[in-house]
Amino acid sequence: xxxxxxxxxxxxxxxxxxxxxxxxxxxxxxxxxxxxxxxxxxxxxxxxxxxxxxxxxxxxxxxxxxxxxxxxxxxxxxxxxxxxxxxxxxxxxxxxxxxxxxxxxxxxxxxxxxxxxxxxxxxxxxxxxxxxxxxxxxxxxxxxxxxxxxxxxxxxxxxxxxxxxxxxxxxxxxxxxxxxxxxxxxxxxxxxxxxxxxxxxxxxxxxxxxxxxxxxxxxxxxxxxxxxxxxxx
Amino acid sequence: xxxxxxxxxxxxxxxxxxxxxxxxxxxxxxxxxxxxxxxxxxxxxxxxxxxxxxxxxxxxxxxxxxxxxxxxxxxxxxxxxxxxxxxxxxxxxxxxxxxxxxxxxxxxxxxxxxxxxxxxxxxxxxxxxxxxxxxxxxxxxxxxxxxxxxxxxxxxxxxxxxxxxxxxxxxxxxxxxxxxxxxxxxxxxxxxxxxxxxxxxxxxxxxxxxxxxxxxxxxxxxxxxxxxxxxxx
DNA sequence: AATCGGACTGGAATGTCGTTCCAATGTTGG
DNA sequence: CCAACATTGGAACGACATTCCAGTCCGATT
Numbered sequence: 001x002x003x004x005x006x007x008x009x010x011x012x013x014x015x016x017x018x019x020x021x022x023x024x025x026x027x028x029x030x031x032x033x034x035x036x037x038x039x040x041x042x043x044x045x046x047x048x049x050x051x052x053x054x055x056x057x058x059x060x061x062x063x064x065x066x067x068x069x070x071x072x073x074x075x076x077x078x079x080x081x082x083x084x085x086x087x088x089x090x091x092x093x094x095x096x097x098x099x100x101x102x103x104x105x106x107x108x109x110x111x112x113x114x115x116x117x118x119x120x121x122x123x124x125x126x127x128x129x130x131x132x133x134x135x136x137x138x139x140x141x142x143x144x145x146x147x148x149x150x151x152x153x154x155x156x157x158x159x160x161x162x163x164x165x166x167x168x169x170x171x172x173x174x175x176x177x178x179x180x181x182x183x184x185x186x187x188x189x190x191x192x193x194x195x196x197x198x199x200x201x202x203x204x205x206x207x208x209x210x211x212x213x214x215x216x217x218x219x220x221x222x223x224x225x226x227x228x229x230x231x232x233x
Numbered sequence: 234x235x236x237x238x239x240x241x242x243x244x245x246x247x248x249x250x251x252x253x254x255x256x257x258x259x260x261x262x263x264x265x266x267x268x269x270x271x272x273x274x275x276x277x278x279x280x281x282x283x284x285x286x287x288x289x290x291x292x293x294x295x296x297x298x299x300x301x302x303x304x305x306x307x308x309x310x311x312x313x314x315x316x317x318x319x320x321x322x323x324x325x326x327x328x329x330x331x332x333x334x335x336x337x338x339x340x341x342x343x344x345x346x347x348x349x350x351x352x353x354x355x356x357x358x359x360x361x362x363x364x365x366x367x368x369x370x371x372x373x374x375x376x377x378x379x380x381x382x383x384x385x386x387x388x389x390x391x392x393x394x395x396x397x398x399x400x401x402x403x404x405x406x407x408x409x410x411x412x413x414x415x416x417x418x419x420x421x422x423x424x425x426x427x428x429x430x431x432x433x434x435x436x437x438x439x440x441x442x443x444x445x446x447x448x449x450x451x452x453x454x455x456x457x458x459x460x461x462x463x464x465x466x
Numbered sequence: 467a468a469t470c471g472g473a474c475t476g477g478a479a480t481g482t483c484g485t486t487c488c489a490a491t492g493t494t495g496g
Numbered sequence: 497c498c499a500a501c502a503t504t505g506g507a508a509c510g511a512c513a514t515t516c517c518a519g520t521c522c523g524a525t526t
Contacts, residue, residue, distance in 0.1 A: 130433065205383070228462035228466065229465065
């Protein structure tokens with residue numbers, strides 16, 4: 001088996017390696033892996049196999065796993081925010097579009113919620129929070145908000161959007177289909193109704209509302225709430 | 234600290250083990266470890282050493298690391314929400330109190346932001362999201378909100394609070410003192426001002442506001458924004 | 467009092483992960 | 497053609513969460 005290694009190189013390249021390894025191809029494969037098997041599915045070993053290479057080759061293009069996760073998140077978020085750029089509506093509609101873009105992106109890539117929250121807590125200079133902040137803020141001026149409140153208003157909107165998105169990932173993960181979703185909400189509602197009435201009176205009281213609510217609708221209602229607050233000043 | 238030398242391992246209990254191992258003691262030690270060395274500092278090895286035991290003993294009381302993190306988060310959040318229970322003010326002040334309680338808890342335990350976001354995305358039946366939701370919702374009724382909007386309004390407030398909290402963890406982590414904080418904001422603001430004017434016009438425009446803003450103040454302003462939106466309906 | 471069984475302990479062992487290292491390979495310019 | 501260099505991929509390493517198991521302790525039963 002020692003001498004056998006002479007010709008070990010094999011025709012590996014003939015397999016699929018028509019394109020060279022690149023940061024883009026690696027990130028793309030990472031996203032596919034994340035979509036297919038969740039956060040724990042993305043390992044350098046699995047990635048190596050899918051790209052028909054070894055871990056060392058990946059490390060030539062990417063510093064570490066954190067950077068890989070960051071790149072994957074960035075690609076997906078950028079795609080989600082790029083779409084509604086064409087349709088020019090009222091500033092209110094524009095902001096709703098940004099919010100809904102993120103909302104559906106997270107529904108399609110459940111791992112995204114955790115990652116975006118993570119990037120957010122890693123600092124405001126990371127590209128993902130920047131993209132979102134800019135995407136929202138761009139339309140805040142047109143909303144009639146005085147300039148010295150821009151920062152505050154855009155921050156409030158971003159925080160609400162990301163907070164909601166994080167929560168709704170759990171729905172998306174468990175509920176693949178509409179039927180599953182109904183079951184999931186039923187389970188949540190039932191669990192809430194069995195809480196201790198002394199400790200959780202409010203949650204028990206709204207258990208029925210939780211069962212019947214529409215995520216997307218409620219999400220937009222929340223945005224309208226903030227927009228109404230802005231207008232009320 | 235005082236080693237008993239190479240005495241037989243039998244007199245182990247004489248060392249420091251006056252109290253028995255319990256879920257509470259383990260969680261407490263986990264929080265101390267997290268506070269001292271951050272999220273990566275909490276390992277079963279370090280925890281074993283601090284508790285003068287082995288990993289196996291810990292696993293008798295705690296199922297896995299996730300459950301340990303959950304318990305640690307729960308304890309800290311519960312403590313943060315318990316304080317303002319006595320002082321009864323206007324519903325608006327009560328909600329502000331809940332929000333500020335979480336805000337300062339995260340400032341004292343920077344690892345909390347990530348954990349709370351994580352728990353949130355793991356489902357609405359986990360105890361941490363429940364506590365927060367209840368803590369807020371309890372005062373929503375007194376706010377004059379019609380009952381069929383309770384769920385929506387409480388959700389919107391919770392999402393904003395948790396989203397803001399996640400962001401402000403990065404400030405807290407980097408900025409131990411007031412001086413550090415000013416430096417941090419300067420760095421962020423400077424980084425924002427060097428962005429591409431075509432891609433990030435808004436962010437560049439508010440860079441100066443970012444430098445001078447007060448986290449806590451802005452956080453409360455955001456809450457007032459939502460409350461104003463509620464009143465405006 | 468002796469013993470028996472389950473609660474509890476802790477050290478060793480297992481397998482997986484991120485990461486590093488390095489010999490081998492392709493590629494490029496002189 | 498050959499030296500410098502960029503790139504590759506497989507093996508090896510250390511740290512980690514988790515499991516296993518041989519013990520130890522303690523309260524209930526007889």
